[in-house]
Amino acid sequence: MSADMLSAFVDSAERHHATVHRVAPEEVTATIARLVEAPAVGVALPWGLDLPEAVATDPTPADLDAAETGVTAARLAIADYGSVVLESDAAGSEAVSLFPERHVAVVRAGDVVPGMREAIERLGDRLRDGASAVLATGPSATADMGDLVIGAHGPRAVEIVLVEEAEEMDGHDSGPDSEEDSRE
Amino acid sequence: MSKSKSRAETAARIRHLLDTEGDAVAENTRGFNRGRYESVRELDDYESLKSAARAIKEDAIERIPELIDELRESVEANGGHLYVAADPAEANAYVREVVDGGNVVKSKSMTTEELDLNDALEADGAAVTETDLGEWVLQLADETPSHIVGPAVHKSREGIADLFAETFGLDDDDRPETAEELTRFAREKLLADIREAEVGVTGANFLAADSGTLALVTSEGNARKTAVVPDTHVAVAGVEKVIPTVEDLAPFVELIGRSGTGQDITSYVSLLTPPVSSPPVDFGEADSPVAERGAAGGDGATDPHPDREFHLVLVDNGRLDLREDDDLRETLYCIRCGACSNSCGNFQSVGGHAFGGETYSGGIATGWEAGVEGLDTAAEFNDLCTGCSRCVPACPVEIDIPWINTVVRDRINRGDAADGEGSGSVGFLVDGLTPDEEPAGLDPAKRLFGNFETLAKLGSATAPLSNLVANARPVRGAMDRWLGITRERDLPAFERETLVDWFDARGGPRVSEGLARREAVVYPDVYTNHVAVDRGRAAVRTLEALGVRVTVPESTAVGSGRAPLSQGMVETARRKAERCRDALLPEVDAGRDVVVIEPSDLAAFEREYERLLPADDAERVADGCFEVLEYVYGLLENGADPGGLTTAEDAGGRARVAYHPHCQGKTLDLEPYTVAVLERLGYEVDTSETECCGMAGSFGYKSEYYELSMDVGEPLSEQFGDAERVLASGTSCREQLDALLGSPAEHPIEAIAPGE
Numbered sequence: 001m002s003a004d005m006l007s008a009f010v011d012s013a014e015r016h017h018a019t020v021h022r023v024a025p026e027e028v029t030a031t032i033a034r035l036v037e038a039p040a041v042g043v044a045l046p047w048g049l050d051l052p053e054a055v056a057t058d059p060t061p062a063d064l065d066a067a068e069t070g071v072t073a074a075r076l077a078i079a080d081y082g083s084v085v086l087e088s089d090a091a092g093s094e095a096v097s098l099f100p101e102r103h104v105a106v107v108r109a110g111d112v113v114p115g116m117r118e119a120i121e122r123l124g125d126r127l128r129d130g131a132s133a134v135l136a137t138g139p140s141a142t143a144d145m146g147d148l149v150i151g152a153h154g155p156r157a158v159e160i161v162l163v164e165e166a167e168e169m170d171g172h173d174s175g176p177d178s179e180e181d182s183r184e
Numbered sequence: 185m186s187k188s189k190s191r192a193e194t195a196a197r198i199r200h201l202l203d204t205e206g207d208a209v210a211e212n213t214r215g216f217n218r219g220r221y222e223s224v225r226e227l228d229d230y231e232s233l234k235s236a237a238r239a240i241k242e243d244a245i246e247r248i249p250e251l252i253d254e255l256r257e258s259v260e261a262n263g264g265h266l267y268v269a270a271d272p273a274e275a276n277a278y279v280r281e282v283v284d285g286g287n288v289v290k291s292k293s294m295t296t297e298e299l300d301l302n303d304a305l306e307a308d309g310a311a312v313t314e315t316d317l318g319e320w321v322l323q324l325a326d327e328t329p330s331h332i333v334g335p336a337v338h339k340s341r342e343g344i345a346d347l348f349a350e351t352f353g354l355d356d357d358d359r360p361e362t363a364e365e366l367t368r369f370a371r372e373k374l375l376a377d378i379r380e381a382e383v384g385v386t387g388a389n390f391l392a393a394d395s396g397t398l399a400l401v402t403s404e405g406n407a408r409k410t411a412v413v414p415d416t417h418v419a420v421a422g423v424e425k426v427i428p429t430v431e432d433l434a435p436f437v438e439l440i441g442r443s444g445t446g447q448d449i450t451s452y453v454s455l456l457t458p459p460v461s462s463p464p465v466d467f468g469e470a471d472s473p474v475a476e477r478g479a480a481g482g483d484g485a486t487d488p489h490p491d492r493e494f495h496l497v498l499v500d501n502g503r504l505d506l507r508e509d510d511d512l513r514e515t516l517y518c519i520r521c522g523a524c525s526n527s528c529g530n531f532q533s534v535g536g537h538a539f540g541g542e543t544y545s546g547g548i549a550t551g552w553e554a555g556v557e558g559l560d561t562a563a564e565f566n567d568l569c570t571g572c573s574r575c576v577p578a579c580p581v582e583i584d585i586p587w588i589n590t591v592v593r594d595r596i597n598r599g600d601a602a603d604g605e606g607s608g609s610v611g612f613l614v615d616g617l618t619p620d621e622e623p624a625g626l627d628p629a630k631r632l633f634g635n636f637e638t639l640a641k642l643g644s645a646t647a648p649l650s651n652l653v654a655n656a657r658p659v660r661g662a663m664d665r666w667l668g669i670t671r672e673r674d675l676p677a678f679e680r681e682t683l684v685d686w687f688d689a690r691g692g693p694r695v696s697e698g699l700a701r702r703e704a705v706v707y708p709d710v711y712t713n714h715v716a717v718d719r720g721r722a723a724v725r726t727l728e729a730l731g732v733r734v735t736v737p738e739s740t741a742v743g744s745g746r747a748p749l750s751q752g753m754v755e756t757a758r759r760k761a762e763r764c765r766d767a768l769l770p771e772v773d774a775g776r777d778v779v780v781i782e783p784s785d786l787a788a789f790e791r792e793y794e795r796l797l798p799a800d801d802a803e804r805v806a807d808g809c810f811e812v813l814e815y816v817y818g819l820l821e822n823g824a825d826p827g828g829l830t831t832a833e834d835a836g837g838r839a840r841v842a843y844h845p846h847c848q849g850k851t852l853d854l855e856p857y858t859v860a861v862l863e864r865l866g867y868e869v870d871t872s873e874t875e876c877c878g879m880a881g882s883f884g885y886k887s888e889y890y891e892l893s894m895d896v897g898e899p900l901s902e903q904f905g906d907a908e909r910v911l912a913s914g915t916s917c918r919e920q921l922d923a924l925l926g927s928p929a930e931h932p933i934e935a936i937a938p939g940e
């Protein structure tokens with residue numbers, strides 16, 4: 001990942017009505033705390049990152065229904081489109097990213113890929129292994145009610161927390177594969 | 185039913201739709217179409233993505249049986265079930281057994297519309313709710329989709345507000361009005377149904393055989409909820425949706441949103457490998473955690489959730505026969521993006537309730553309905569494809585949609601003949617005028633338009649009497665009644681002196697062989713030779729002024745086959761193409777360029793001849809032919825002196841020109857040459873933004889389509905209403921602009937030609 005690619009990701013995401021927050025690992029928890037609106041539900045983050053206390057894990061259907069915010073990790077991000085790739089899991093990340101009005105997605109800068117082809121290539125073996133994922137770009141939307149409306153069945157606000165290691169923040173290219181699959 | 189009565193009914197139905205749905209359809213589809221242009225412009229490799237997508241589909245359709253076997257293995261290895269249904273009855277029976285009268289939520293699926301699945305499930309007492317907002321509106325209104333992608337594009341916001349208020353008995357105070365309010369209202373209502381659902385039914389945009397992954401391309405998020413909230417997921421898709429690998433998804437994901445609604449990507453592209461790992465969201469146990477306590481992100485991501493059940497129903501319903509059909513097979517490459525609808529002038533005006541069959545709508549619907557329902561259904565709307573070809577560059581899998589429409593029209597013509605329909609009482613008159621190889625019962629109007637060449641020869645030979653007779657009131661009345669040629673239009677006026685006669689009388693070529701920069705034949709197409717002779721003379725003078733030795737041989741005054749082709753008379757077109765090839769290739773072989781004025785004829789040479797002639801012949805004709813302004817551009821680029829041409833300055837105060845390129849000319853990318861030449865000569869060019877003028881050869885002459893044709897031309901009136909000078913490349917565009925603006929348009933070559 002290069003500094004240009006990260007900027008491209010930020011631009012693309014914002015063009016699709018998402019907001020990107022570029023932070024160091026130690027700022028992640030506080031950043032999420034600032035972005036959530038209560039009540040908030042979430043799925044425990046991988047990569048040694050912590051959710052703030054305001055985010056409740058192990059949500060029930062009633063919690064999902066009532067939540068204003070859902071926080072999940074994203075496996076990949078796509079610079080050309082500003083998309084985050086949300087993988088399904090047994091912890092319910094799909095529902096947590098979908099029901100609340102606001103989705104906070106946490107993705108590592110090292111997991112940003114340039115384009116769709118690279119993203120699908122990365123997903124190929126995972127899907128063949130049985131995984132499922134959604135390429136999510138901005139909030140849900142509809143044009144079926146006579147005009148474009150942001151926020152349909154899914155979230156109407158998407159906040160992306162882009163986690164950059166110190167050397168990445170200096171623009172140093174650490175290579176996209178350096179930390180791959182540390183989540184498994 | 186008599187032909188004239190059925191024409192009147194068709195006209196009335198179209199008029200009704202123009203009045204009730206036309207405005208909403210026009211606004212939505214033209215918006216999608218503009219979005220497509222903007223969105224594909226951002227892609228550096230648009231054309232190569234389309235070719236890649238096309239190649240994947242060609243390969244996949246070739247290997248359907250093998251890929252279905254592989255997909256079955258993948259789905260079953262994941263723990264799901266795959267069922268191949270031969271027809272709707274089998275598909276519905278399978279889904280009914282799974283649903284077993286339970287509550288069903290659905291995301292948008294055209295294939296389930298094709299099956300009438302909702303009716304089948306409801307007959308068992310199941311409550312079925314469409315969760316796509318557009319589909320839900322139609323479910324409440326008891327209407328059918330009018331567009332493959334935007335099912336409710338024919339509904340206005342006001343109409344939806346009234347529908348909600350009426351359906352749910354809302355008072356004036358609490359009824360939602362704005363698009364935002366309507367969306368919130370629908371979301372809340374539908375969430376209640378999603379909570380209660382036992383089964384979620386989705387379609388699938390693509391199915392990867394190697395993994396068993398299905399792709400769902402959506403924006404609202406309802407498909408995600410449909411697939412994930414209930415524990416049972418049924419996906420229904422045509423057998424043509426299978427592609428070999430996950431990696432093959434990439435070009436489609438980049439193309440589908442751009443092509444359809446002009447979004448570079450939709451909000452969600454779900455890649456589900458069911459049964460998925462996500463826990464069902466069971467609102468029956470609303471206070472129990474959805475997942476195992478303490479589960480973290482990524483846990484069990486590749487394991488199916490134990491409570492889940494998945495059924496994939498693959499539907500044949502005529503598709504495998506379509507695959508064996510050399511002319512219609514391409515239909516199966518369709519990814520249902522809607523680009524052919526949005527780029528179509530007729531569709532933009534009247535929508536899928538006119539330009540559509542039982543399920544599918546727009547240009548490609550002719551292939552789908554012919555394959556799935558049969559020719560009778562395709563026959564009901566096939567006329568609405570005028571062959572303008574604007575869908576061709578829009579289609580992300582490069583389907584030749586006009587050809588599919590032509591072939592189906594040909595089959596309809598022949599089918600009509602078989603059951604004796606369509607032989608009007610003036611048939612014998614037209615028969616005598618137009619001997620051809622088409623079935624005897626062919627609609628006389630189609631026969632008349634298809635054989636315009638014969639008529640034109642007769643018309644010129646007997647002009648001006650022929651024009652006087654043709655336009656006499658009793659004759660126009662009879663033409664309207666028996667042939668369906670509207671009285672509203674002026675008929676083309678035949679010139680007594682054809683272009684060929686004029687050229688001979690003038691004494692042949694004027695540039696000597698020794699001094700000639702190049703040698704060219706100006707192709708005297710039927711219209712230029714008999715009707716629009718002025719533009720032919722202008723072409724000759726222009727080329728001569730640029731140092732080209734021009735000839736207009738009598739031998740080349742043969743029709744291209746465009747006219748019969750547009751009526752679906754493929755065998756007649758083939759015969760004409762062979763004759764035209766025999767006339768033109770000797771000129772090409774002798775080193776002469778063939779310069780073509782009428783874009784629709786050039787389009788026949790460059791696009792359709794490969795369907796009508798041996799490949800090598802078609803290629804040689806196409807390579808030897810140039811559109812006249814394209815040719816002028818080439819001459820100027822290669823150093824020809826434009827000094828003899830009429831510049832904007834010469835034209836005095838008429839330097840600003842409005843220009844409408846012909847639809848087929850746009851598809852051949854000819855527009856930039858005309859604009860460049862005009863600008864080089866100092867003209868300021870305002871180019872039309874519309875896809876097609878709406879005239880489309882014979883279409884606008886037909887009484888049942890006259891009003892639609894004029895409506896399609898409406899954007900041109902709006903754009904060019906105040907223009908002082910209007911240029912148009914096509915003959916029929918010229919007729920249409922004359923009708924719309926009340927003043928005749930010129931061919932661009934007439935603007936730049938030296939004076940006589």
